[in-house]
Amino acid sequence: MRPIDGLTVLTAAEMRTAEQASGVDEAALMDRAGAAIAEVVRRIGGGQEVLVLCGPGNNGGDGYVAASALRQAGIPVRVAALSDPRTDLARRARAGWAGPVEPIAEASAAPVLLDALFGTGLSRGLDEPVVESLHALSIRAVLTIAVDLPSGVATDSGALLSAYPGAALTLALGAPKPAHLLLPAAPLCGTVRVLDIGIAARSQASVLPVASLRSPAVDAHKFSRGMVAVVAGRMPGASALAASAAARVAGYVLLIGSATDRLPHAIVRRRWAEDALFDPRIGAVVIGPGLGPDEEARAKLNAALASDHALVIDGDALRLLDPARLRSRASPAILTPHEGEFAHLFPDVKGSKIDRARTAAGESGATVVLKGPDTIIAAPTGEVRLAARHVPWLATAGSGDVLAGLTGALLAGPDTTALAAASSAVWLHTEAARIAGPALIADDLTLALPAAIAQAGA
Template sequence: MRSAHTVEQVRAAEGELMARLPDGVLMQRAAAGLAYAVIDLLGGAYGRRVLLLVGSGNNGGDALYAGVLLARRGCLVDAWLLSDRAHEAGVAALRAAGGRVVRFDVRRGAPSTARPDVVVDGIVGIGGRGGLGNEAVAALAAVPGVPVVAVDVPSGVGVDTGELDGEHVRADVTVTFGTHKIAHLVDPAAAACGVVQLVDIGLDLPPAPVEALQPGDVAALLPRPRPDAHKYTRGVVGVRSGSAAYPGAGLLSVAGAATGLCGMVRYVGDRAVADRVREAHPEVVGEGRVQAWVVGSGGGEHAGRELAEALDEGVPVVVDADALAHVSGRLGVPAVLTPHAGELAAMLGTGRADIEASPLAHARRAADELGAVVLLKGRHTLVAEPEGRVRATTTGVPWLATAGAGDVLGGLIGALLAAGLEPFDAASVGSWLHGAAATLASRGGPVVAGDVARHVAAVVRHLPSRA
């Protein structure tokens, strides 16, 4: 599991560890990991030019000591101090190693120096708030187009919220220490992090409020048939989606449900759509008992009725698309709601831009108010449960932003619910499989929704073996 902790959790763990270690050891561990990440990005050290942007906090100290190691490996290291206060021992050590240290003054402009090969962002650490100061903005503007390696987090992002408030660094690589932070997993801040590299510095951490499943986690959670299984013991999912106006939604919802993750799929809906479903998926049957329902995709004016009929059966339900407009409170059954930003904005009575600016806060709010698991679709889809725990999906490719992909996702989650997973696990495992299947189907090129459904089985086959 990739865990993302809060600033408070990290600081408490660092304090406990520093109490057991000699002074400066933790910073030296971080600096070493940072220096090796810079060398890896540059493809070597000797003769490379490195510019450190150094703030007043410990991130500036990490950058300075990394600069010492880089200078000893043959890099030409400059450090621009963006504050009158800097880590004094780090400054002295860098000067002793041959690095050049100058005070950056926004009124005088950038110091005279050759164009660097990389910029190390040691401006603001995990305690930073509210964007960047004028000196930092001017320093970054003086080196446009140079790759940036951020120390711990890109300076200026909301570390605990994943939000952006003002100017911020956009990194190519972020080197973080001890654990991931929420900003590494939650957009829009996560999009500013680039590739995130984790350096283990020996922290002992509590459970994280935000997680991201990894292949081993999915393998452990995925329901697998027992040797004596039959189609009913593996679970039956019902699909109420599609309409005469949107028949494709029904077909794609069924395609997601019929990927073999449960024992049987039942389709209940428009007769013309049912005929097309049976033609495309002859294994799908009609009405009968189910362990979970998928409702809403392409349902149009009938979505409210379909949702009410599904809820009457008292089994878990996945509520998507048109059916979301009929959710105004707690549904009375275990539920997964799967809105995109616009749909969640309508449900919460706010604007889409508000949701996109702070998806974590809004997903948590919706889960709490509606008493359901909320899957908020996005580049990093978020799955929030009413108790506040969140999982971020980091699989997928931009090509997955295609019509019908959400219909397939709803079917996948419904199958996992029917197979016995709790809503939080069903939503997060389904989202992970959906993104991984899109990546496999894409191979760097375009995909359509049907391709995603067809590649789910291959993703499952390649998951790690369970112990």
């Protein structure tokens, strides 16, 4: 049983391909899955009675195999089914279960509820009486565990096809799937752990790994650690937050434009001028936080786009940007839109959150950080990272400014890529929020960054 950080994420179709490519016979895969599920249920169920809900497909098949293994291990277990099995594999698994099978509507509750109704094959919402039974049984259970996925969520988009009571634990088979990470499904999964069933997972998507940051090299100097320019505008507090966060990572932070009185003294200030960005030591420019919507903002964005610098484009600058302008630039750009800014930038891009971030990155040639509770980072190569940890206290004004500054600082640093910089920034941002704790304000994130950076190994 493994935590999901850094693991490859597979869609339902990619999972099927991986199963076929594994060279392991499907029945053997199901036996492994069922045995691994039973082992976890036995260990955390504390010997209490288990009720296994089995659906008609192979998810149900896993349920029958797990029920048989639990019974052999001496755990009291009952099985309730939605209907007869419909696949050969599930029929084989059902035949291996020596006990009775009750209709779900008649099943009485047990302390441990194992949901093996539907997994990657769910094609529509569950019938209403089934949803009602599932809720009634779950309310009376002490512990609900979902096999592969909560029954009712769409594997690839994380959409909710029917109401789900919520599991405490979801045992993902072989690999995490998008629904384990995307809203609204992710919180219904509870803790997600992966059970290894011996397949090699390959795809371009993975769960955001724990950031790995190195301390500065022994011969480091401030410019070798990275110099960031933060372009300020109408709301100096926003750029001050970005610059303050950047200063925790970069060796040198330059704030260009109006500043607040309480800007840390370590941040160098300069007035805005046409040539303000003509400094070859600048490793990345952050533009957008508090920039404003006016002509001056537009001129600053034009100057940044005309420069050779790597860019982090956030906030107000995303309202002024034509993404097509990024195509001709040689140095990388990272866009950090929330959903509203994304819709403005890419009005025609539709699909799941993963599809939209990936398409936008491909079209613009920029790395796209599509923010929110389930932040997704997509590179123009098609590579995608999905954030796994959720700290809703981040939903506070200015927290995006902190992320933009942090991203710029990491992008300006040595030996990195836009994808790596954005990934580490998102991880550190959430870790800083976890450390800052409840009721945080964006300023607290900058104060918590040293501890978050230490957690990342630096």
